[in-house]
Amino acid sequence: MNVPLQGLDETTVAAVEIACDVLVIGGGPAGCWAALEAASIGAKVVLVDKGYCGSSGATASAGTQIWYVPPDPAEREVAMASREAMGGYLSERSWMVPVLDKTFESVNRLADWGYPFPRNDNGEEQRISVQGPEYMRLMRRRVKNAGITILDHHPATQLLTLEGRVVGAGGLRRQAGGHWLVKAGAVVLAAGGCAFMSKALGCDVLTGDGYLMGAEVGAELSGMEFSSAYAISPAFASVTKTALYRFAQFYRKDHSLIEGAGSARGRSIIARTLLSEPVFARLDLAGTDEVKAILRRAQPNFFVPFDRRDIDPFTDFFEVKLRLEGTVRGTGGLRLTGLDCSTTVPGLYAAGDNATREPICGGFTGGGSHNAAWAIATGAFAGAAAAAYSLQRVSATDFGPACIALPDTKGIDPAEIIKAVQDEVFPLDINYFRTHSALLASLKRLDALWENVGRATALNEDHSLNLRQAQAMLATARFMYRAALSRTETRGMHRREDYPTQNPDQHHRLILSGLDHIAVRQEAVDPGAYKEAAE
């Protein structure tokens, strides 16, 4: 069999070419769990990361709570019921149960592998939270020791297809130079969400690459309207650890209190105030010195910017801003067709933020907890399914020589595209407080931009990666606003100023497909048993 691959140009042979059973794109938690699971059932696995597996992505530089719930029926019931109303009833218990099971099992394995979980006063390990650097350093070690090939600084730029199946991917070797190409029986996309290079902590590598690559080969997306997550950070720093702001009160410049402003329910009041004036915070609800000490030990990275500026966040006022976290703490992503985390394209699986998190969160998440559990569980599910799919095929990767498209110049500056996209997605009065007119005007500008740069390629290799990231962010922004226009109600985090209430007739998911023309269709949700919460 020697069929030319689609998506490739015949002109340049890749500098590095590897054949394997499963290729995992992305080395954050979802990618690591996927790789480990696939390797454990005998697959030969390659993991590529745009940056460095272990430090790249939203988890490594942060720290995260985990939706870790022991298999006690009462505790599980409370855990599942807790977010159903907030998510607009777009989640499904048929997903929550296996995700909770797999997360519980996997976090216990972390403990077996030596993760330094803290102990309470009775000496019992507390496994509800992990520190990002520690967690991801351990994951890299496990991946490496499992015999998995890790290729750092190997951004993927395109999936390879053969007769409608995904059979590998190619990309750039940004430090070594040249290209890489991996032929695989199956591919797991675990490339994260999209935070539009807002400098939210660790998120600048998350530019929606996996959405674009998936959509290019025909995969569908879901929940892209749930993409208006903004995190609170000091105005002078990148540390978007919003959790501790529940101990904060928010103030105007003259130090008068902004009534009702808060990190959870009151975040819209902060956003509303920021439309016209700066907002300041102070962690004055922390109370005792004991609580302050606990906060410091729980989130050391939160305090780094303050300590470096000699600011005491418990007693000093400091200016805050909202940084867009897009789908990283929103819920949109590639649509999964089942618990095996397959997409609609044979051979292509998605996990973590690269996949829509609606099955367990509906239209709302926020940081940590569910997101961490989703990465762990879908990583494992996708890795196992991809390995099984690949191993049942004979010579899955026997398709002759392949090569990577040689970029060609169109004189486009990726930095300008990125700035133009940010100008559409950062403003609170377009993306947070959504209206038909603002969304439509913005989408028209984004569509016009896409006509110019959607298929453009760049000559120089540095440019090439930047252009690809710019295209991915542009595609993501268009998915977001296409879906946001279609949902004429307020549900989950999607807030329509012109439709301020939840509409029972729109209790469905919005599925997107296509790139030049983005089609929208509705999909019914069976949330399983849930309690009607009084909202």
Add this chain to the structure above:
Amino acid sequence: MMIEVLDTDTCTDCNLCVQVCPTNVFQAQPEGPPLIKRQDACQTCFMCELYCPVDALYVEPDADAVHGLTVEGVHERQLFGSYRKAIGWHKDTRHRRLIDDHFRLPQ
């Protein structure tokens, strides 16, 4: 902005920062310490500081502007290695790896 200081006297040219930086800010040199080559790509995630085995790097928390810090200034304020110490990755602070007090947070 961002990664501002590389103490070339302390640096051992191990180039670990070149590897771990997720946004490829550093560039290894044929000889001597790496360069802070693409400072504007720094996302201020502090990972290079955590992995630097000799505390030769300092990241200014401001993600959007350069502050012109010097090696001497950062030494004087004893800020080299301070984050690594805080999370227990320094050999003198290993006990701090076990102090994640999330479970003690008042609910």
